[in-house]
Structures are given as structure tokens and as C-alpha cells.
Amino acid sequence: MSGKKAISVESGGNALLLPISVSVLLVDGDSTCLAILSKMLHWFGYKVNTAKRATDALCIAREREGELNLMLAEAHLPDMDKYELLETVGEISKLPIVIMSADDNENDMLGGLFKGAAFYLVKPLSMNDIKNLWQFAFIKKTDTMVTAERLSGFSSEGTDDQMLPNKGKRSDQDAKRKEEMDKNEQEDNDDYSVQKKPKLIWTHELHNRFLQAIGVLGIDGAHPKKILQYMNVPGLKKENISSHLQKYRLSLKRERDTVETTLNQDYNESHVLLCNLSSTVNVLGSLFQFPEMQSMTTSCQPESRSQEQKNENSCMSMHSLGSAHALNHVGPSCNDILDCRHGQLAPTRNQEPARQLAPTCSGYAGIRINNNGKLAGFHQMLDFNGEEFVEENMASSNNVDSGLEGAVQWPPSLTRQEEEKGQQQQHLFVPKPSTEDHGEHDINCAERVGIDEFFDTTKVSTQLFIDENFHDLW
DNA sequence: GCCGTAATAT
DNA sequence: CATATTACGG
Numbered sequence: 001m002s003g004k005k006a007i008s009v010e011s012g013g014n015a016l017l018l019p020i021s022v023s024v025l026l027v028d029g030d031s032t033c034l035a036i037l038s039k040m041l042h043w044f045g046y047k048v049n050t051a052k053r054a055t056d057a058l059c060i061a062r063e064r065e066g067e068l069n070l071m072l073a074e075a076h077l078p079d080m081d082k083y084e085l086l087e088t089v090g091e092i093s094k095l096p097i098v099i100m101s102a103d104d105n106e107n108d109m110l111g112g113l114f115k116g117a118a119f120y121l122v123k124p125l126s127m128n129d130i131k132n133l134w135q136f137a138f139i140k141k142t143d144t145m146v147t148a149e150r151l152s153g154f155s156s157e158g159t160d161d162q163m164l165p166n167k168g169k170r171s172d173q174d175a176k177r178k179e180e181m182d183k184n185e186q187e188d189n190d191d192y193s194v195q196k197k198p199k200l201i202w203t204h205e206l207h208n209r210f211l212q213a214i215g216v217l218g219i220d221g222a223h224p225k226k227i228l229q230y231m232n233v234p235g236l237k238k239e240n241i242s243s244h245l246q247k248y249r250l251s252l253k254r255e256r257d258t259v260e261t262t263l264n265q266d267y268n269e270s271h272v273l274l275c276n277l278s279s280t281v282n283v284l285g286s287l288f289q290f291p292e293m294q295s296m297t298t299s300c301q302p303e304s305r306s307q308e309q310k311n312e313n314s315c316m317s318m319h320s321l322g323s324a325h326a327l328n329h330v331g332p333s334c335n336d337i338l339d340c341r342h343g344q345l346a347p348t349r350n351q352e353p354a355r356q357l358a359p360t361c362s363g364y365a366g367i368r369i370n371n372n373g374k375l376a377g378f379h380q381m382l383d384f385n386g387e388e389f390v391e392e393n394m395a396s397s398n399n400v401d402s403g404l405e406g407a408v409q410w411p412p413s414l415t416r417q418e419e420e421k422g423q424q425q426q427h428l429f430v431p432k433p434s435t436e437d438h439g440e441h442d443i444n445c446a447e448r449v450g451i452d453e454f455f456d457t458t459k460v461s462t463q464l465f466i467d468e469n470f471h472d473l474w
Numbered sequence: 475g476c477c478g479t480a481a482t483a484t
Numbered sequence: 485c486a487t488a489t490t491a492c493g494g
Binding site: 239 | 488
Binding site: 199223224225238242245246249 | 476477478479480484
């Protein structure tokens with residue numbers, strides 16, 4: 001009782017002993033999937049209940065409300081779509097749900113998460129996915145669910161509940177206070193739950209949707225009202241958007257400024273660099289789109305202030321917008337990326353054959369701002385299947401040695417690509433498929449990173465410190 | 475009235 | 485520290 005208990009999770013590759021028995025309700029219409037997943041779950045020591053239809057799953061969820069810890073459900077069930085399932089389960093219990101599906105597009109993933117899913121896994125699931133699954137059995141209430149609940153919970157005014165320093169909230173995490181406790185806004189004299197205006201927490205999902213909205217609306221049309229309309233999140237107020245937008249713009253400006261000052265710094269030092277820069281870019285031009293080039297050059301030559309205003313979507317000049325579009329590189333603090341772009345042949349006259357680079361290769365190069373406010377170049381590339389990454393950070397910017405240099409001479413030693421295989425290291429720029437799985441989907445990556453901050457699942461042995469409250473969740 | 479910005483409060 | 489609120493000018 002008193003204090004904390006340490007439970008260690010061995011995951012050295014052998015059978016993993018879960019800290020506590022985790023009971024999973026597995027729902028998949030496909031018998032084969034059901035069998036395989038069930039086996040995988042068993043391997044790690046999960047208790048498994050299975051269902052082939054959503055209705056069955058709901059029954060089980062109802063019957064065994066106390067026993068179950070997590071639902072792992074296929075998105076496409078014969079009798080119910082995933083939204084309906086999420087909604088219904090949400091009504092009858094607080095069971096966290098992980099949705100799995102072969103769909104890996106933004107909409108499907110975002111949609112599921114917004115409807116309250118604890119996580120979204122893209123099939124096929126790896127052993128690692130399964131291994132880490134147990135986390136979601138209780139991560140939901142603290143992160144996704146709280147916001148989801150609050151956002152969908154009150155439409156007009158109901159401002160109840162708890163979402164503060166989630167420390168002192170014990171077991172009264174009522175799952176079923178869903179039903180309209182509108183006017184019962186008791187001023188209860190007890191310590192908690194006074195919080196007139198509960199702060200909105202901008203989760204990754206919310207922020208991603210925010211970015212998505214801006215991406216769609218375009219930089220010119222991205223005003224609070226429109227964004228709010230687009231995001232369409234119940235409970236979200238225009239003021240929330242405004243505030244967030246303000247912060248967002250500030251971050252953009254900060255980055256722009258950093259680029260500018262660094263460039264100016266370097267400008268004195270080396271015109272040569274700029275020459276190199278443009279010529280290199282031409283070379284790259286045969287390979288890459290480099291939308292940020294404009295603003296980079298204009299910042300050196302202030303008179304040509306005729307940039308942007310182009311609403312040609314998909315290729316906007318603000319980094320985070322780009323990220324918003326291909327949610328790919330949005331991480332927990334998605335403003336680390338100044339500029340990144342995917343490759344594809346650009347219709348420039350090819351001045352030089354770009355090395356040995358095969359045309360089907362893609363990747364991106366760019367500059368990012370380190371914590372110390374300096375610029376650093378990086379590049380990252382995918383192989384032909386888009387599966388394997390090589391990421392390399394260039395020298396960080398100094399007074400003399402501009403990080404730009406690194407960024408610009410892009411294909412540094414492509415021929416030696418094989419040399420630096422694997423997951424080298426995760427630098428500050430993490431949002432990429434990091435673990436041994438295939439690297440595909442965005443949100444997963446972002447979420448994984450976020451989660452890993454709390455549960456260091458990549459370590460061989462993890463220690464969880466939990467106290468009595470923990471057990472209330474089970 | 476809406477928006478953007480800055481200052482200020484929580 | 486992140487978010488909310490307020491005030492003011494466009």
C-alpha cells in the first residue's frame with residue numbers, strides 16, 4: 001500500500017510477462033486475423049476474449065465490464081462501423097479501444113482517434129504492436145479520453161469534470177456520468193471540480209486537426225471562425241482557436257526569424273555559399289521540390305517581397321502546413337521541422353545528372369532549428385519501397401560553418417547509403433517510423449513518440465512505478 | 475462584428 | 485508553462 005510498488009517488465013525478446021494480467025477483448029470479423037492475433041496476444045500473456053461481430057463485442061463488454069481492460073477492434077466489422085462501435089462502447093463503459101485497420105490514410109486514423117479511440121494501429125500488426133498494447137489499457141483516461149470526453153461531453157455549457165493535474169483524482173472516474181447532468185452544476189463545497197473554465201488541452205490529435213484545417217483553408221483563409229468550422233469539434237470555442245492560432249503564428253515567426261538572422265550572419269561570411277546554394281539547388285531541382293527556397297532567398301534579398309499568396313495547396317511555404325498536409329512529420333512538438341519535402345521529379349531542366357540517385361528514390365532535405373536556436377541541416381531518405389530510412393544530421397550551424405551548407409549539398413554520400421542502415425540514432429527530429437516495424441503512418445508515429453515519453457517501451461527493461469490509484473483503473 | 479496583436483491573468 | 489482573457493486598433 002504505502003507508497004509505490006515497482007514492477008518490472010521484461011521484454012528481452014522472450015515471452016514477456018505483463019505487469020498485471022491484461023484482459024483484451026479482440027474483435028475482428030476475419031477468422032484468420034482473429035486466430036493470429038489471438039495467438040499473438042496469448043504469447044505475451046494477455047487474457048483474450050474474442051468476438052467476430054460488434055454486437056457480440058458489445059455484449060461481452062457489458063457482461064464483463066469489470067474484467068476487461070482493453071478492446072482491440074478491427075475497423076471494418078460486418079455489423080457496425082468503427083465510429084458506431086466507438087460511440088456505443090463509450091456509452092456503456094470506459095473500456096479503452098484500439099482500432100486496427102489496413103487503412104492508413106489520415107481521415108480514417110484521425111476519425112477513429114477523434115471518436116475516442118485510444119490508438120490506431122495499421123495492419124498488419126507486429127509483435128511489437130502487441131507487446132506495447134497493454135499501455136493503452138490505461139493511457140486513455142489520462143490523455144485522449146479526457147479531452148475527447150470533455151469535447152464531446154458538453155455542447156452548450158456543462159462545465160464539470162476534472163482534468164487538471166491528474167494526480168489526486170482517485171477512483172471516481174465515473175464512466176457514466178455521460179447522461180446530461182446539465183443543471184446539476186453543484187457548487188459543491190468540496191475541494192475539487194470548481195474550475196469554471198477548464199483549460200483546453202491541445203493534444204496531438206487536436207493540433208493535427210488544427211493543422212489540417214489550416215492546410216485546407218489555406219494560409220489566407222485560416223481565420224479562427226473558419227478553422228473552428230472546419231475542425232468541427234464540439235465544445236471547442238473560437239477563443240480556443242484564436243489563442244492557439246496566435247501561438248502557432250508566433251512559433252512560425254520565431255522560426256522564420258531564426259532562419260533570417262542565421263542567413264544574414266552567413267551572408268557576410270560567404271557569398272560563395274549562396275552561389276553554391278543556388279547551383280546546388282538547381283541540381284536538386286531535378287529531384288526535389290524545394291518550396292522553401294523562395295522565402296530563403298527573399299530573406300537574403302529583401303526587395304523581392306513577392307512571395308506566397310499562392311494558394312496552390314499542397315505546396316505551401318509554411319513548414320507546419322506542409323506537415324499538416326502530409327501529416328508525416330508532425331511530432332509532439334512539430335515545430336522542429338523547418339522545411340521538409342518529399343521528392344518526386346520536378347520538371348526542371350536537368351543541369352547535371354544528380355549523381356547516381358535512382359529516380360524512384362525519395363526523401364527530403366531541409367533545415368531545422370535546434371533547441372539552441374541554431375540551424376542545422378538534415379536529410380532523410382527512403383528507399384524504393386519507402387520503408388527504410390537513412391537520416392543524417394549535418395553539422396549544426398555555427399558562426400562560420402553554416403548549417404545550410406549541410407542542408408544544401410544534399411546527397412552527401414548516397415553511394416554509401418547501405419553503410420548507415422538501421423536506426424542509427426534518433427535525433428531531435430524523431431517523428432518518423434522509429435521502431436523496427438515498417439514505417440508508414442503518421443499519427444502512429446506521432447503518438448508513439450508521445451507515448452514513449454511516458455512509457456519507455458524501447459528499453460529492454462522498464463520499471464513502472466505505480467501506487468494504489470493505479471489499481472483503480474483496473 | 476471579426477480579426478490580429480500584445481499585454482496580462484490564471 | 486500553456487492557455488485564457490482582455491483591450492485596442494484595423
